[in-house]
Amino acid sequence: MSRTSPPYRMARRADEPQLLPFIGPPSGHIFCVQRQSGPVWFAKYRTGTGRQIQKKIGPAWTRRGTPPAGYVNQAGAQRWLEATLEQIRVRTLPPLAGTPARFETAAAEWLRHIEHDRRRKPTTIRGYRMALDTHLLPRFGGLLLTEITTEEIERWVAGLDRTAATRVKLIVCLSGIYHRARRVWGITYDPVDDVQRPPLKPTYDLLVYSTDDIHRLVAAAASQRDAAIYLTAAFTGLRMGELLALEWRDVDFDRCVVRVRGSWSGTELTVPKSGKVRSVPLATQVAGALASLACDERTGLVFPGRNGHLDRRALRRRFHLAQEAAGLRRLRFHDLRHSFATTMVGHTSIVRVQEWMGHSDLHSTLRYLHYTPRSDDAHLVARAFS
Incomplete structure (x- = not known):
């Protein structure tokens, strides 16, 4: 969202209700x-x-x-x-009950609600706003909420030349808009509930680097700071935003841990994705790389940019250049996090890996268990059948 644009679209028709702020009791x-x-x-x-x-x-x-x-x-x-x-x-009567609501107005109210009331992350809001502007508003913007049918939504979704995941995301946005409209306009009509969602095929295929690949990547880094970032990402599993928000007070060299307390979204500092602070072991190699960057005071950001936090896009560009220089296949920066998880799941319990990765549920961590079997699994099975 640009600084000059309004936080949500205003009504354009005389019969549309304006989005009004809360003023006081009725x-x-x-x-x-x-x-x-x-x-x-x-x-x-x-x-x-x-x-x-x-x-x-x-x-x-x-x-x-x-x-x-x-x-x-x-x-x-x-x-x-x-x-x-x-x-x-007591909110049994919505504040705008009986007022006809157009989809554009309801979508704006839903976006305002999740941004200001629910306080979702800026990256999440940008994704929702892009989905609205690119797909939903051009198709449904001028219609009343009660004019949109289940059949119409299903035909539109089926005709989209997008992945199943994108189509499911658009259906989720539609559902959120109608659920919010229940609270604001009191409508009981919801055509999204009966919409058939495209099936999503789960995949456990992960692209990761080996330990040797990581060392080659670090050696090909354009600077000592970038080398430390790549090594820290691969040996701690921190997300890019968590790395850019890392401060020296979060690095405990004595206890050999890194505390993850924040994440840099590119525009503002937020909490980690799980919403909780966590601690990750600080490997000897990472401790040495960070110690070489540390100044005497050890205050502020561990990986600062010229005017504060590092630029995420510029970091990705340098990362891809380092891959080419090292002769490695091109992977995403986020795949360094997967490299950490697939390595550690073969050496410790899945619960520990879940804790270090900051996953809110164990299901997210189980994907790594299918990728890397434990080194003694074959011996254990052979001994059981001997």
């Missing part, structure tokens, strides 16, 4: 209007977003005694208003 009052058919009670109230709504309660009963069916006295009108305000307070 409030309102009742009043009686004299019509040709007789007096009528009305209520005028504001929701938590500040939007003003006026609704007819019913024909006014101005005589004494209990009003007959279909009529409302002043006390009954006041009770109706208080019950409505309480529904808004």
Whole structure:
């Protein structure tokens, strides 16, 4: 998102509701209007977003005694208003209930919600924004939410010339938009629930470097700093963002551990992907490489750039140049993390590898177990059948 662009799209049509910020608790009052058919009670109230709504309660009963069916006295009108305000307070009545919502407005509200209320990472927001601008808004932007059908979504998804993973991601975005619309507009119609998602074929095929390949890569690095980055990535499994956010206070040479406390997204400092701080063993080779970079004070970033954090794109370019210089096949920088995991899973427990990798569930770590069998597995099976 550029600095000059608004955080979300504003409504473009007169019948579209504007995205209003939360202002305060709901409030309102009742009043009686004299019509040709007789007096009528009305209520005028504001929701938590500040939007003003006026609704007819019913024909006014101005005589004494209990009003007959279909009529409302002043006390009954006041009770109706208080019950409505309480529904808004406890969120059983959405703040924009009854207002027609177009897909473009609902998509903007969903994006605002996950960015500002849920505080998702900037990289996640950029991915969602790209999906909206490239695929969803050009197709559904001008339609009302209630005009989009399950069949229409399925035909559109099937016609996309994209991978199954991309199509599933677009369906997830659609589902999120409709779920948010339930809370804001109170709609009960959700065509995404019945959409058939393309099957995703899991793959355990990993491209990794051997230990010798890593040493060749380090030797071909353009600078001592880049060499230390490649070695640290391959021998600790840290993600690129975690490496760029690493500070000297996170490196404990005495206890031989590296503490992962943050991640640099390219625009701001965030928490690690798992949302938790973790510790990773500091191998002797990595400790020596980092010690050669350390100044006397050992403060600030371990791998600083000219104006703060290193540029991620520039680091990737230098990484690919080092691969060519070393005569290695071209892999992603992230594959250094896979190289660490596939190596360590053959030497220690899967639970330890999960902890070092920062995986929130064991399923993410099990993919490495299929790649690298333990060195004594064959001997163990042979002994069992002897």
